[in-house]
């Protein structure tokens with residue numbers, strides 16, 4: 385078998401979740417897609433700045449798309465769809481020009497002027513643009529589509545005719561899901577008032593499905609209005625809108641958050657009424673903040689894309705997003721260092737793995753099969769400890785330590801390490817600096833530290849990390865620590881001021897034996913006089 389054949393054979397049976405998802409598409413089209421391609425879709429509501437929820441949906445969907453490409457030779461596209469025809473129900477807090485924004489309440493987001501004054505066509509266009517910047521930054525392959533463009537430009541007109549034709553059947557699906565008072569005013573079609581520009585939530589009568597004509601009473605004037613629902617004269621209510629879009633665009637795959645399970649159920653019924661199949665997909669768990677609470681756009685808890693990228697490289701974010709999409713995961717600043725280091729571990733393991741194992745390795749999906757070489761000689765955790773003890777924000781000074789540990793590395797040859805040093809400085813400054821508390825060693829720990837100091841003094845300055853690590857182990861054993869973990873924790877707490885830390889041998893090699901002995905002396909100086 386060629387390498388490509390081997391990969392395909394392994395992909396077809398792989399249990400990694402992107403392949404499991406792609407397999408649903410193979411079942412959907414046993415003879416290949418009749419329309420010649422598979423259409424993936426992701427959704428975005430531009431009523432606020434793009435957040436990680438939106439971003440992860442695109443990243444994960446592209447992982448499924450790539451998995452499919454390893455299994456079959458079908459062409460496919462991903463549409464990143466923005467719901468910018470939705471009415472602005474409330475003015476987002478923190479946005480400038482609140483008075484101006486209030487004057488545009490209930491108008492489609494794409495008709496609300498850009499409050500940031502940077503010249504975008506609308507508030508939605510401003511947010512859409514930010515989303516695209518993030519997606520482009522990661523090199524994602526997608527086509528951006530705006531709801532307003534589709535409605536206004538007539539792209540949805542044929543599907544809107546179909547909605548008007550099947551109006552009664554759609555009402556029959558929706559009405560039992562609504563509470564009594566909502567039933568009185570519910571309409572799948574929301575006219576856009578030519579008078580006020582607002583998206584109206586009023587009962588609507590279909591006058592002529594073929595002509596696209598509807599009638600309703602304008603709530604402001606009490607007057608009956610007849611208008612076309614086509615070409616931007618109306619938009620659809622959420623669940624019907626989603627179904628109509630699946631039908632109009634021919635969407636084969638769309639994943640969504642657990643909060644949308646009910647929408648998926650109703651929209652799936654409606655798309656069948658329109659005459660198409662609901663897309664494949666699954667409901668992922670939503671991210672939680674550090675207190676285990678749902679992350680909400682308006683509350684601003686959790687971590688934004690920008691924030692994550694202030695403290696860690698892009699790959700670590702994609703890596704974090706890849707793992708366990710059906711498990712509720714924390715998205716807080718605390719998870720960043722571990723994500724960075726685990727990504728590097730998986731990257732380092734990849735080249736030697738059998739193809740089956742490679743396909744289960746997150747880096748295969750993070751990099752769409754084009755996995756770069758692992759070139760990171762130090763972990764983020766180790767760098768954070770270095771920054772802590774070196775108490776400097778001077779990158780050059782830190783490079784001095786790093787070169788002692790990894791002599792072949794320099795900012796020129798290892799730009800990713802250079803960047804990681806910068807991230808470690810930023811992360812330390814904002815999350816670690818204030819929390820370090822060194823404690824005085826207990827008497828038995830002080831004994832062990834003195835012994836460690838003597839043995840370190842006997843080592844050559846360039847002793848390798850492995851040798852130092854063995855020595856630290858021996859000292860722990862010699863001083864009767866039942867559990868060596870206790871010994872290492874004592875080292876972290878007395879020398880570094882944290883409760884967990886790096887491999888001590890690596891740390892001492894990086895920081896230098898002389899410098900490490902100074903740390904030991906400082907710790908011993910805290911021992912109260914007997």
Ligand SMILES: [Zn+2]
Pocket residue numbers: 498500501502503504510
């Ligand atoms: Zn703008």
